[in-house]
């Protein structure tokens with residue numbers, strides 16, 4: 151490998167690509183050739199350098215200078231300043247340090263990066279860079295020094311739990327699959343990540359694909375599998391592309407295929423694409439989908455470890471579960487188990503979204519409180535608003551109010567509080583969020599995604615949705631709340647798979663913690679958060695309105711009238727309550743009643 | 744070419760030698776893989792943009808499986824579409840973060856600009872508007888996808904600007 155004095159990493163995530171990241175790469179290459187620097191400086195692709203709104207973003211190493219907002223025309227200047235004159239091109243340096251950078255560099259940070267260790271640091275398209283970070287050392291160690299049983303024992307002792315939602319001990323799962331005396335066995339990676347609000351797995355697949363692949367190979371050796379599949383959702387084309395490149399490169403170096411590293415162990419890997427069905431994240435549905443069938447769950451037992459893909463013993467783990475494995479092998483199970491709480495070991499990645507100051511990806515040890523995550527890591531609530539609730543665990547999870555802010559986050563504590571860990575989506579909601587509307591939103595999602603195989607899930611979720619829609623539209627009856635509770639219980643008990651069993655959770659948790667909000671909708675026909683459209687109206691206040699006409703020009707249904715410099719008026723019969731006028735008015739003249 | 748012939752041709756790739764060959768090629772390359780149906784359908788969907796009933800029948804025939812099996816799979820997954828889409832697609836993310844972040848207002852604004860609701864295509868066949876699930880860019884909510892491009896932090900009053908490039912190409 152050639153030695154380069156500098157590396158320029160160009161972010162090729164969607165946001166930066168849109169702003170011309172590839173043009174920047176081309177311009178950089180051209181300019182380096184022109185200046186005769188091409189043998190000294192390497193241009194590489196990477197993912198997520200920064201805050202995503204200053205793109206295209208690039209990072210120059212070893213100095214670690216972060217440049218943003220560059221256009222191809224700026225490249226000659228930048229190359230001249232940085233590489234020839236050896237000084238930082240100040241005008242493109244990221245001024246206000248973004249959240250991700252601080253978290254990566256600050257030693258006091260509450261984050262611990264194990265899974266995300268390499269993300270944004272190495273070029274995911276180049277296996278050499280993964281190798282340089284100690285990549286595939288874990289695999290080498292396992293193949294040369296450990297038996298499959300010893301490997302499983304290490305994973306067991308680390309306390310690693312499945313990151314796909316339930317936290318089931320990974321070592322135990324591998325033991326079951328190893329114990330089944332039937333071949334072939336299949337090693338499957340669940341990269342379906344369907345929870346809205348979750349994008350942790352995508353990041354890892356796009357930023358550090360080899361960590362997942364290495365984890366799978368180690369697992370395959372442990373359970374005795376020679377063929378693996380990564381099932382990735384179709385919404386992640388870049389992840390699929392990155393994975394395929396990584397698999398080819400691993401093949402070329404003899405890390406996949408026949409006789410891996412001369413050990414006599416064979417393992418091959420293929421990426422399969424989903425097609426937009428949320429339920430395919432459920433492991434039995436996922437396997438049906440790989441088999442080319444409708445992705446309908448089936449009852450367990452038999453568990454995949456006994457009868458899985460193509461009727462053969464199979465092991466299904468999540469992307470993040472696998473990505474932890476190489477680190478556990480290299481650093482030892484005790485090291486891994488030193489992070490986290492008594493029952494939940496290690497770290498968890500979370501996608502922090504919603505009304506929080508710094509949205510994005512974080513990785514923290516289990517046991518941090520919700521407050522620490524939202525306020526210390528996430529910087530608190532946006533626009534100085536008040537915290538109202540946090541939704542954890544996706545559509546089968548729950549909404550927790552402020553009383554739970556000091557809850558230490560791990561699998562057990564979240565379950566006790568009536569929510570779940572799920573895959574790690576955290577959506578923070580401020581005072582302007584209507585919890586009945588949120589419950590309705592999730593019910594809309596699950597009833598749409600229900601595969602329809604069992605009646606309680608198919609019909610029950612639709613009934614709940616109808617009732618919630620009624621409440622949001624001011625047609626709620628006092629008996630609705632009891633009916634909801636009864637329906638929720640039925641669906642939880644009588645559904646076949648986790649989707650149906652978990653579907654009522656958002657309703658159950660909001661009913662429990664935000665009951666008064668339901669009651670306000672039903673009894674007073676009032677939406678306290680001023681969200682539910684039929685229960686609110688927009689009005690323009692006489693004083694502050696300057697008659698600037700901005701609202702009238704932006705109203706999608708043209709229901710605002712008024713002369714220039716005269717107070718405007720909204721026609722409530724036509725208004726569709728989209729709220730656009732309120733967003734565009736610069737004089738705070740529009741209010742909700 | 745009149746608009747009607749264009750639509751007919753668009754809807755039947757089996758009568759178009761180039762696209763028929765593409766479908767055959769996809770089938771031949773994948774027919775021996777385990778679970779071939781999904782792989783073939785995914786590739787056809789991305790190469791052609793839709794899978795009509797006739798195409799499903801043809802694929803079933805080529806894969807030597809009952810047509811009902813292919814129909815069953817196509818109808819199960821939301822990514823498979825049976826009708827031709829417009830030249831451009833605008834998708835609105837309805838994931839949690841985007842919903843909370845203001846997707847509904849973006850849809851209202853788009854209705855005003857294009858005159859169509861999600862699930863429909865403009866009369867000139869140029870733009871299809873759809874709703875989609877979380878695209879995994881939640882930190883930039885609300886997010887829309889214009890063809891393959893992910894655009895984040897969209898404000899309703901930015902919609903005309905966002906839609907302009909794909910509207911212009913039609914003219």
Ligand SMILES: Cc1cc2nc3c(=O)[nH]c(=O)nc-3n(C[C@H](O)[C@H](O)[C@H](O)COP(=O)(O)O)c2cc1C
Pocket residue numbers: 311312313314315316317318320340341342343344345428429430431432433434466467468469471573647648649
């Ligand atoms: C409706 C539903 C959706 C699921 N979606 C996912 C998913 O997107 N990713 C995932 O890893 N697990 C998902 N799971 C959990 C999987 O069934 C399975 O438990 C998991 O992949 C096991 O891996 P782990 O032990 O590493 O967590 C889902 C479960 C259900 C019921």
Ligand code: SF4
Pocket residue numbers: 429446447599600601602603604605607608645646647648649650651
């Ligand atoms: S619970 Fe719902 S999603 Fe699961 S199998 Fe039954 S109908 Fe399908």
Ligand code: SF4
Pocket residue numbers: 690694695696697698699700701702717718734735736737738739740
């Ligand atoms: S935008 Fe505000 S100030 Fe301007 S006319 Fe409308 S209500 Fe009045």
Ligand code: SF4
Pocket residue numbers: 688704705706707708709710720724725726727728729730731732
């Ligand atoms: S809420 Fe929407 S529809 Fe109603 S007046 Fe304002 S912009 Fe027009």
Ligand code: FES
Pocket residue numbers: 161162163164165166198199200201202203205207
């Ligand atoms: S998209 Fe480029 S830094 Fe995030």
Ligand code: FES
Pocket residue numbers: 346347348836837838839840841842876877878879880881882884885886
């Ligand atoms: S919710 Fe829209 S990108 Fe995730």
